[in-house]
C-alpha cells in the first residue's frame with residue numbers, strides 16, 4: 056500500500072526525483088572515493104616521502120569534498136521540496152474525497168479519525184518521503200560501493216564484512232517485524248484519544264451538569280495510558296536498536312584493527328589500505344544504519360498509508376452523474392414539482408427500512424409539511440431530496456426529471472436547505488450569509504435577515520453584520536442561530552426550499568412572524584417543511600403524516616383531524632401540553 060501510494064504520488068515529479076537520485080549518486084560516489092585517495096596520500100605520499108604527490112592528491116580530495124557537499128545540499132533541498140509537494144497533494148486528495156463522502160461513510164470512519172488521517176497520517180507520509188529522498192538511494196549505493204572497495208583494498212579482511220552484514224540485517228528484521236503492528240495500533244489509539252478530547256470539549260457542559268468529571272477523567276486516563284504504553288513500546292524498540300548496532304559496529308572495528316594490524320605487520324597489507332578499509336567498514340555500517348532508520352519509520356508510514364488508502368478508496372454511496380454543460384442551468388427546473396414515487400430507504404446493515412413506500416407530490420407555490428413522532432423518518436425523507444442520502448427504492452423527481460440522473464451540482468443549485476442543526480462557520484455574520492450567495496449585496500443580506508426576523512438582533516449587535524461568529528455559532532443563542540440559517544437559505548432564489556425542523560428554537564410569536572414572512576418571500580416555490588409542532592404544519596397546503604417510516608395519511612390540517620387517528624393523536628398531545636398549567 057505504501058509503495059503504491061508513493062509511486063502514484065511521485066508520478067508527477069519524475070524529473071525532480073531523477074535529479075535527486077543523480078545528486079545522491081554524486082554525493083555517495085564522493086564519499087566512496089575519499090578513503091581511497093586518502094590511502095594513496097598515506098602510502099604514496101607520506102610513507103614514500105613524496106610531498107608533491109601529497110599536495111596533488113590533497114587538492115583532488117578538496118575538490119571532491121566540495122562537489123560532494125554541493126550535491127548533498129542540492130539533494131536535500133529538492134528532496135524536501137518534493138516531499139512537501141507530495142504532502143500537499145495527499146492532503147488535497149483526502150480533503151476532496153472526504154467532501155464527496157455521504158454522511159453514512161463519514162459516520163463509518165468517524166469524524167476524529169478522518170481529521171487524524173487528513174493531518175497526522177499525511178504528515179507521517181510526508182516525513183517518510185523526506186527520509187526516503189535523503190537516504191534510500193544513498194544507503195544501498197554506499198553499502199554496495201563500500202563492500203566492493205573494501206574488497207579491493209584487502210580481500211582477506213573483507214570476511215569481517217561478510218560476518219557483520221547478516222547480523223545487522225537480522226537485528227533489523229526482528230525489530231521491524233515487531234514495529235509494524237505497534238505503529239498500526241498506535242495510530243488507532245491516537246484516533247481514540249482525539250475522539251475523547253473532541254467529545255469532552257464539545258460536551259463539556261453536559262459533563263459538568265451531570266458531575267461526570269471523575270468518570271470522564273478516568274475514561275481519558277485509560278485511553279491516554281494505552282497510547283502512552285504503545286508509544287513507549289515502539290520507542291523502546293527503536294532506542295534499543297542503536298546500542299545493539301553500536302556493539303556490532305565497535306566489535307567489527309576492533310576486529311578490523313586487530314586482523315588488519317596483523318596483516319600490515321606480516322607485510323600483506325599497506326598502512327594506507329588499512330585506514331581506507333576502516334573508513335569503508337564505517338561507511339558500510341553507516342549505510343546499514345541509514346537503511347534501518349528508513350525501515351523503522353516505514354512501518355508507521357505503511358500503517359498511515361493503509362488508513363489513507365481506506366479513505367481514498369472509499370466509494371461514495373451518492374454517485375455524481377457528471378454532465379458539465381448542464382451544471383449552470385439550475386433555473387431550468389423552475390416551476391417543477393417534487394415527486395416521490397414509492398420511495399424507500401434503508402441504512403446499510405439495518406434490519407428494517409427507515410422509509411417505505413412513500414409517494415406524494417409537492418407543487419410549486421405550495422407548502423408540504425411532514426409530521427410524525429420522533430424517529431419516524433422525517434429528516435431522512437428530507438435528506439433524500441438534495442441526495443445527502445440516496446433512496447434505496449422508488450424514484451424522486453424534480454420537474455419530471457429523476458434526481459439520480461442529474462449532476463449533483465445542478466440538483467443542489469435548485470434548492471436551499473435549512474438543516475436541523477443550525478451550523479454556522481467561523482467568520483462574520485455577513486460571511487456566513489454569503490455562504491449561500493457570495494455575490495449578495497448588503498441590501499439583499501438585510502432583506503433576508505428581515506424575512507427571517509433576525510434583522511433586529513443583528514442590528515443590536517455592536518458590530519452588526521460584521522460581528523464575528525464563533526465556530527458552530529457558539530456565541531449566539533439557539534434561536535438566533537436558527538434565524539441566521541433561515542436567512543442564509545433565503546439568499547438563494549431557488550425553486551425548492553427544504554426546512555428540517557427549522558423553527559424549533561423559536562418562540563410561537565417569532566415562528567408565526569417568520570412563517571408569514573416566508574409565505575410572501577417564497578411565493579411560487581416548492582416548500583417542504585419537517586415540523587415538530589402542529590402549529591407549524593397547520594397552515595400547509597398538504598401535510599404528510601409519517602409513522603414508523605410509512606406515510607399513513609396526507610391532507611390538510613382540517614381533513615387530517617377528521618381522517619387520521621395518528622395526526623389527531625399528535626395534535627391532541629400538543630394541545631394538551633399547550634393547555635397544561
Ligand SMILES: Nc1ncnc2c1ncn2[C@@H]1O[C@H](COP(=O)(O)OP(=O)(O)OP(=O)(O)O)[C@@H](O)[C@H]1O
Nearest residue numbers: 159162402405409428429430431432433434435436
Ligand atoms: N446513520 C444512521 N444509521 C442507522 N440508522 C439511523 C441513522 N440515522 C438515523 N437512523 C435511524 O433512522 C430513523 C429515522 O431517523 P430520522 O432522523 O429521519 O427521524 P426523525 O423523524 O427526523 O426524528 P426527529 O424528529 O427526532 O428528528 C431513526 O430510527 C434513527 O434511529
